[in-house]
Amino acid sequence: xxxxxxxxxxxxxxxxxxxxxxxxxxxxxxxxxxxxxxxxxxxxxxxxxxxxxxxxxxxxxxxxxxxxxxxxxxxxxxxxxxxxxxxxxxxxxxxxxxxxxxxxxxxxxxxxxxxxxxxxxxxxxxxxxxxxxxxxxxxxxxxxxxxxxxxxxxxxxxxxxxxxxxxxxxxxxxxxxxxxxxxxxxxxxxxxxxxxxxxxxxxxxxxxxxxxxxxxxxxxxxxxxxxxxxxxxxxxxxxxxxxxxxxxxxxxxxxxxxxxxxxxxxxxxxxxxxxxxxxxxxxxxxxxxxxxxxxxxxxxxxxxxxxxxxxxxxxxxxxxxxxxxxxxxxxxxxxxxxxxxxxxxxxxxxxxxxxxxxxxxxxxxxxxxxxxxxxxxxxxxxxxxxxxxxxxxxxxxxxxxxxxxxxxxxxxxxx
Amino acid sequence: xxxxxxxxxxxxxxxxxxxxxxxxxxxxxxxxxxxxxxxxxxxxxxxxxxxxxxxxxxxxxxxxxxxxxxxxxxxxxxxxxxxxxxxxxxxxxxxxxxxxxxxxxxxxxxxxxxxxxxxxxxxxxxxxxxxxxxxxxxxxxxxxxxxxxxxxxxxxxxxxxxxxxxxxxxxxxxxxxxxxxxxxxxxxxxxxxxxxxxxxxxxxxxxxxxxxxxxxxxxxxxxxxxxxxxxxxxxxxxxxxxxxxxxxxxxxxxxxxxxxxxxxxxxxxxxxxxxxxxxxxxxxxxxxxxxxxxxxxxxxxxxxxxxxxxxxxxxxxxxxxxxxxxxxxxxxxxxxxxxxxxxxxxxxxxxxxxxxxxxxxxxxxxxxxxxxxxxxxxxxxxxxxxxxxxxxxxxxxxxxxxxxxxxxxxxxxxxxxxxxxxxxxxxxxxxx
Numbered sequence: 001x002x003x004x005x006x007x008x009x010x011x012x013x014x015x016x017x018x019x020x021x022x023x024x025x026x027x028x029x030x031x032x033x034x035x036x037x038x039x040x041x042x043x044x045x046x047x048x049x050x051x052x053x054x055x056x057x058x059x060x061x062x063x064x065x066x067x068x069x070x071x072x073x074x075x076x077x078x079x080x081x082x083x084x085x086x087x088x089x090x091x092x093x094x095x096x097x098x099x100x101x102x103x104x105x106x107x108x109x110x111x112x113x114x115x116x117x118x119x120x121x122x123x124x125x126x127x128x129x130x131x132x133x134x135x136x137x138x139x140x141x142x143x144x145x146x147x148x149x150x151x152x153x154x155x156x157x158x159x160x161x162x163x164x165x166x167x168x169x170x171x172x173x174x175x176x177x178x179x180x181x182x183x184x185x186x187x188x189x190x191x192x193x194x195x196x197x198x199x200x201x202x203x204x205x206x207x208x209x210x211x212x213x214x215x216x217x218x219x220x221x222x223x224x225x226x227x228x229x230x231x232x233x234x235x236x237x238x239x240x241x242x243x244x245x246x247x248x249x250x251x252x253x254x255x256x257x258x259x260x261x262x263x264x265x266x267x268x269x270x271x272x273x274x275x276x277x278x279x280x281x282x283x284x285x286x287x288x289x290x291x292x293x294x295x296x297x298x299x300x301x302x303x304x305x306x307x308x309x310x311x312x313x314x315x316x317x318x319x320x321x322x323x324x325x326x327x328x329x330x331x332x333x334x335x336x337x338x339x340x341x342x343x344x345x346x347x348x349x350x351x352x353x354x355x356x357x358x359x360x361x362x363x364x365x366x367x368x369x370x371x372x373x374x375x376x377x378x379x380x381x382x383x384x385x386x387x388x389x390x391x392x393x394x395x396x397x398x399x400x401x402x403x404x405x406x407x408x409x410x411x412x413x414x415x
Numbered sequence: 416x417x418x419x420x421x422x423x424x425x426x427x428x429x430x431x432x433x434x435x436x437x438x439x440x441x442x443x444x445x446x447x448x449x450x451x452x453x454x455x456x457x458x459x460x461x462x463x464x465x466x467x468x469x470x471x472x473x474x475x476x477x478x479x480x481x482x483x484x485x486x487x488x489x490x491x492x493x494x495x496x497x498x499x500x501x502x503x504x505x506x507x508x509x510x511x512x513x514x515x516x517x518x519x520x521x522x523x524x525x526x527x528x529x530x531x532x533x534x535x536x537x538x539x540x541x542x543x544x545x546x547x548x549x550x551x552x553x554x555x556x557x558x559x560x561x562x563x564x565x566x567x568x569x570x571x572x573x574x575x576x577x578x579x580x581x582x583x584x585x586x587x588x589x590x591x592x593x594x595x596x597x598x599x600x601x602x603x604x605x606x607x608x609x610x611x612x613x614x615x616x617x618x619x620x621x622x623x624x625x626x627x628x629x630x631x632x633x634x635x636x637x638x639x640x641x642x643x644x645x646x647x648x649x650x651x652x653x654x655x656x657x658x659x660x661x662x663x664x665x666x667x668x669x670x671x672x673x674x675x676x677x678x679x680x681x682x683x684x685x686x687x688x689x690x691x692x693x694x695x696x697x698x699x700x701x702x703x704x705x706x707x708x709x710x711x712x713x714x715x716x717x718x719x720x721x722x723x724x725x726x727x728x729x730x731x732x733x734x735x736x737x738x739x740x741x742x743x744x745x746x747x748x749x750x751x752x753x754x755x756x757x758x759x760x761x762x763x764x765x766x767x768x769x770x771x772x773x774x775x776x777x778x779x780x781x782x783x784x785x786x787x788x789x790x791x792x793x794x795x796x797x798x799x800x801x802x803x804x805x806x807x808x809x810x811x812x813x814x815x816x817x818x819x820x821x822x823x824x825x826x827x828x829x830x831x832x833x834x835x836x837x838x839x840x841x842x843x844x845x846x847x
Contacts, residue, residue: 165531166531166532169531188529190529191529217563217566217567218563218564218567220560220563220564221556221559221560221563222556222560224552224555224556240536241533241534241535241536242532242533242534245529245530245534246533246534246535246536246537249536250536250537250538253536253538253542254537254538254539254542255542257543257544258543258544259544259549260544260548260549260552279555279556279559309529310529330534331537333537334537334538334539334542335539337544337545337548337552338545338548340552341548341551341552341555342551343555345554345555345558345559348555348558348559349558349559349562352559352562
């Protein structure tokens with residue numbers, strides 16, 4: 001009888017608490033993404049999970065970075081900053097026996113061409129070599145064949161390790177990573193290179209640089225649609241049709257003389273300032289569906305117009321992108337102006353209020369040092385939400401699920 | 416060390432996704448069955464590649480298209496009739512011929528509607544702006560901007576009491592109309608006190624009635640003297656007269672001095688709403704030489720300081736702040752560079768100079784002028800105790816000039832521009 005009363009009281013308290021949490025007020029002019037999705041952005045992962053960072057020889061991380069410092073500034077820099085963040089984070093544990101997740105710091109996207117583009121050709125071998133190392137020196141990989149390990153693979157098509165989509169699809173996700181959790185920028189539904197349970201993160205955009213280009217909020221937004229970037233990749237696809245699946249070329253051909261569309265291929269120095277004076281910013285796909293433009297649009301309060309079919313956006317389980325951005329199918333690009341002008345003004349104002357929410361902006365950034373609510377914490381939140389691990393991931397000793405010799409022959413060469 | 420094949424070498428210098436004719440060669444070479452038909456197509460394709468190398472465009476694709484135009488597969492992005500086609504008309508044939516052994520990427524991949532490969536560039540039949548869309552977009556922009564402005568709107572806006580001394584002269588209509596338009600744009604209530612030297616005239620009344628704001632037109636009998644010095648003195652007297660009117664009528668609001676030839680920015684009126692008792696703003700001085708040899712370029716004025724002034728820069732008069740954003744002193748006009756060159760008479764051709772501190776740079780709460788107000792600050796002097804001839808700037812209304820509030824980010828923003836332009840001595844004033 002008494003136990004029942006206690007339980008009843010507990011339920012009542014819980015209900016009261018939940019209703020209080022949902023009824024929290026909105027602060028004009030920003031709007032809180034109310035409900036379970038929005039609150040999740042402000043969760044604190046500390047105390048909810050423990051991460052063990054493997055000590056790999058510096059040839060996997062430090063030496064690579066020393067060879068080319070540009071890796072710290074390009075859009076794949078998340079893998080390096082994630083490592084640095086975890087080393088000094090309170091979620092790190094030095095005792096692997098109590099760890100929930102294991103992190104392997106290997107910088108696979110740091111082999112750069114003179115132009116600054118990463119070459120993925122050695123990445124599978126590098127990853128394989130790292131995994132061989134951790135599986136032979138620690139017992140934790142073999143325990144689960146990597147199911148409680150996570151890797152940061154920010155390259156174009158994630159762990160498929162190729163920049164060309166067809167080749168990437170052909171390779172598929174690296175065999176050894178098939179059970180691990182992947183933290184990647186690439187996300188497209190029903191795609192070979194997006195594994196179930198992956199955490200999609202935004203590409204790295206330099207926070208200090210963006211902060212230094214802020215203009216007063218009073219500046220009226222007078223540009224309707226803004227975009228700067230390539231429409232045709234003249235070097236690789238001069239006729240168009242492959243690059244961006246023809247969507248960027250369609251934008252150019254349909255709207256190049258439209259005064260509402262401020263679009264061009266120039267690289268103005270006032271790029272960030274212009275974004276702050278625009279209502280809509282186009283974020284079309286390129287060779288891969290994701291782009292740093294999304295991060296820039298969110299930080300500068302410009303409503304992102306996402307033109308990429310089936311794209312999976314960063315932290316999609318925490319950020320309600322449908323309410324914040326405008327999604328346009330690639331086949332609807334010729335009607336982009338009609339679509340944008342037919343959005344009711346109240347919806348546009350609401351989207352702007354949601355974008356003005358500082359926790360939104362913070363979740364898209366990788367500031368150094370890390371701040372609460374930033375992308376590092378969102379990744380940890382995502383990992384924490386996957387806990388506790390299902391018992392089925394633990395394998396019997398000696399049991400092997402992954403085929404270590406699968407994949408192209410070139411991958412098996414030692415690195 | 417990895418051997419880089421020739422194919423991959425060509426990828427090195429470009430962004431991913433090169434898709435030359437080499438690709439199908441690659442894939443068909445990987446295929447296990449080399450039937451004679453495959454070899455034939457291989458050879459033909461190679462030949463076409465060589466030809467297109469020579470000719471400079473994708474000749475092979477066109478040939479394939481024309482050969483296969485009757486048997487276009489449907490699992491690709493199809494061009495519909497309404498869409499205009501570019502030179503990239505070889506969509507269907509390409510995908511069919513390029514990916515013979517590529518098992519994925521087509522619709523065969525379970526459930527995806529996104530196809531890898533070449534797509535068409537969709538263009539609508541008339542790719543030009545639609546005026547109705549443009550109108551709608553502008554309405555959206557206006558709504559967004561209105562919302563932006565509302566975020567910074569002043570709560571409890573106070574009436575702006577503008578005081579303008581004027582007199583009938585050649586350029587009066589020009590200058591006064593400027594003030595009329597500025598006041599018409601002010602989003603707050605305005606009471607405009609126009610004090611006229613030489614008595615109330617119909618000409619002035621006609622101009623100020625066009626403003627649509629509440630006006631109080633007062634005449635002062637004394638005529639405007641012909642010297643700048645005399646004019647400054649009389650204008651000071653006229654302004655005090657207006658302040659007395661404010662006091663008599665107990666007008667409530669913020670008093671600002673809108674001289675008729677000054678240029679006011681709208682931000683000035685927003686900024687002065689935050690005045691508590693007595694505020695000061697920065698004025699940009701457009702002192703020009705009367706002759707044709709104008710200063711060639713004006714440097715940016717926003718943060719210009721008197722001490723750092725070079726020949727080209729515009730002097731700014733106003734409050735000066737120290738590091739903790741408190742009033743520390745004043746930037747005043749330095750007549751040194753213009754020594755011996757300044758105009759004495761109003762119709763001179765020489766440079767007209769402002770006073771050390773112009774009235775226009777000060778704003779005050781009208782309650783400072785009222786009689787019998789309890790919470791008036793003790794550091795203000797009563798208006799009755801001010802002797803007319805002695806006053807040069809409104810600072811004389813204060814016992815303690817350090818209580819002045821610097822406005823416009825502590826004087827860093829120039830919110831109005833001082834200018835004095837009057838007709839030359841030989842100009843003909845239109846009679847009547």
